[in-house]
Amino acid sequence: MPRYRLLIEYDGAPFVGWQRQVNGPSVQQALEEAAERLTPNRPADQPVRLHAAGRTDAGVHALGMVAHMDLPRVLPGGKLADALNALTRPAPIAVLEARVVADTFHARFSCIERRYLYRLLTRRATPALARGRVWWIPRDLDAEAMRHAARRLVGHHDFSSFRAAACQADSPVKTLDALDVARVGDEIHVTARARSFLHHQVRNLVGTLALVGEGKWSDDDVGRALAARDRAAAGPTAPAGGLYFLAARYPDDCTEV
Amino acid sequence: MPRYRLLIEYDGAPFVGWQRQVNGPSVQQALEEAAERLTPNRPADQPVRLHAAGRTDAGVHALGMVAHMDLPRVLPGGKLADALNALTRPAPIAVLEARVVADTFHARFSCIERRYLYRLLTRRATPALARGRVWWIPRDLDAEAMRHAARRLVGHHDFSSFRAAACQADSPVKTLDALDVARVGDEIHVTARARSFLHHQVRNLVGTLALVGEGKWSDDDVGRALAARDRAAAGPTAPAGGLYFLAARYPDDCTEV
Structure with missing residues (x-):
């Protein structure tokens, strides 16, 4: 059975998240059901299963999610992407790319780097065009101070704070490879890069950096929060709508057939 | 009565357009009704009237619409913007700025330059995050050819084509000061600048440039379409959702009190 690697964009707003849940529509379910309609003759005990690089929460978006699935049908990648896009409509999901990969490729377990973007809108007026796509903070934040404090968080740490x-990771110890802060017009963009992240890690990092941007916390406060290894010691969880799964990276040797 | 100048962002999707119409919600109506709730004691024969630099069509967005209104109440600009934003919720309208201006200022008649942005998404996959915000063309366009052809349209011309x-302008003769084409990732952005535009002019220009981008039309075809002074000679009208009113410019002396 050929294995397909998909590159996926979605608007997280109408979904309970990436993962199938009984309480509402998920990106995974929408795509799996579309794939099943493409393969009506597969054995009933072999439902299509989609595995993703990141299982995003309700409201979180993706610009470049990577997932894989095995399909008992050989289809050129472009045709598969077109068919999935047609069958998932009107759900706001777009398969940007589909291609056959070696069956040793696993979107989740082969992934060696994940990147997230977090958008904060820092202006007095409510968002109109970016509603549900940013964390609206109705005052300016000091992006330079946030950028400086972010350095305290980069590296190999116990990120329990x-x-x-609900995080199911075996260990709270992770290596955060980059945490960059940039001002983009009336927005502040935080980008995070690591092999893997803990549940809510990016949103909790951003919630903490926002305290720095507001002038309430210093670099040292951030350092102390990290050292405390206690969720209660760090800042609040930033809202889901500002978060975007940007990209997943894989070793070259597992991506080609 | 103080005159207020407003800078407004809106998502055009849920509106019949800027202008009040009997068949659905308009940006103008939402803001006028909010302003009227702020001034309950004004004479009944003096409804609040909002005048805009551009009367955008249904589905057209604005990042920087300018409008003015007279209010029988003195309010600091920031407070007025906050109140309008609170009272128009949940409509996707944001008043970015409000300030008192001289009563010689007229958002429509004093305006000396208008700028529009048009976004085309040129990729095979449907838009997910940009749905309703771009014209989706499921193949690549030659942005360089479009940029070149756009030069034929800049200048003082009869834009009847x-x-x-439905255009109500007295004359089809306008000066198009700029028509720029730029590739931005998997999008092509067309920006247009003129003192004023005819009804659908930007969308019709973009529809024509898209024919060039697809390789169906040459620069000379564009020149002939312009010279024909006949709407049937030019390309189709690009969809409303890709269009954004970007900015309006005024002489310095009419913007301050």
Whole structure:
């Protein structure tokens, strides 16, 4: 059975998240059901299963999610992407690319780097065009101070202070390879890069940096929050709508057939 | 009565357009009704009237619409913007700025330059995050050819070929000061600048440039379409959702009190 690697964009607003859940529509379910309609003759005990690089929460968007699935049908990548896009309509999901990969490729377990973007809109007026796409903070933040404080968080650390209670990772120790802060017009963009992240880690990091941007916290406060290894010691969880799964990276040797 | 100048952002999707109409919600109506709630004691024969630099069509967005209104109440600009934003919720309208101006200022008649942005998404996959915000063309366009052809349209011309039948302008002769084409990732952005535009002019210009981008039309075809002074000679009207009113410019002396 050929294995397909998909590159996916979605608007997270109408979904309970990436992962299938009983309480509402998920990106995974929409794509799996579309794929099943493409393969009506597969054995009933072999539902199509989609595995993603990141299981985003409700409201979180993706510009470049990577996922894979095995399909009992050989289709050129372009045709598969077109068919999935047609069958998932009107859900705001777009398969940007589909291609056959070696069956050793696993979107989640082969992934060696994940990148996220977080958008904060820092202006007095409510968002109109960016509603549900940014964290609206109705005052200016000091992006330079945030950028400086972010350096304290980069590196190999116990990130317990930035980990959701529901996190299922074996260990809170992760290596955060980059945490950059940039001003873009009336927005502040935070980008984070690591091999893997804890549940809510990016949103908790951003919630903490926002305290710095507001002038309430210093670099040292951020350092102390990290050292405390206690969720209660760090800032709040930034809202889901500002978060975007940007990209997943894989070793070259596992991406080609 | 103080005159207020407003700078407004809106998502055009849920509106019948800027202008009040009996068949649905308009940006003008939402803001006028909000302003009227702020001034309950004004004479009944003096409804609040909002005048805009551009009367955008249904589905057209604005990043920087300028409008003015007279209010029988003195309010600091920031407070007025906050109140209008609170009272128009949940409509996707944001008043970015409000300030008192001289009563010689007229958002429509004093305006000396208008700028529009048009976004085309040129990729095979449907838009997910940019749905309703771009014209989706499922193949690549030659942006360089479009940029080159756009030069034929800049200048002082009879734009009858790019004018909607419903256009109420006295004359089809306008000066198009700039028509720029730029590739931005998987989008092509067309920006247009003129003192004023005919009805549908930007969308008709973009529809024509898209024919060039597809390789169907040459620069000379564009020149002939312009010279024909006949709407049937030019390209189709690009969809409303890709168009954004960007900015309006005024002489310095009419913007301050």
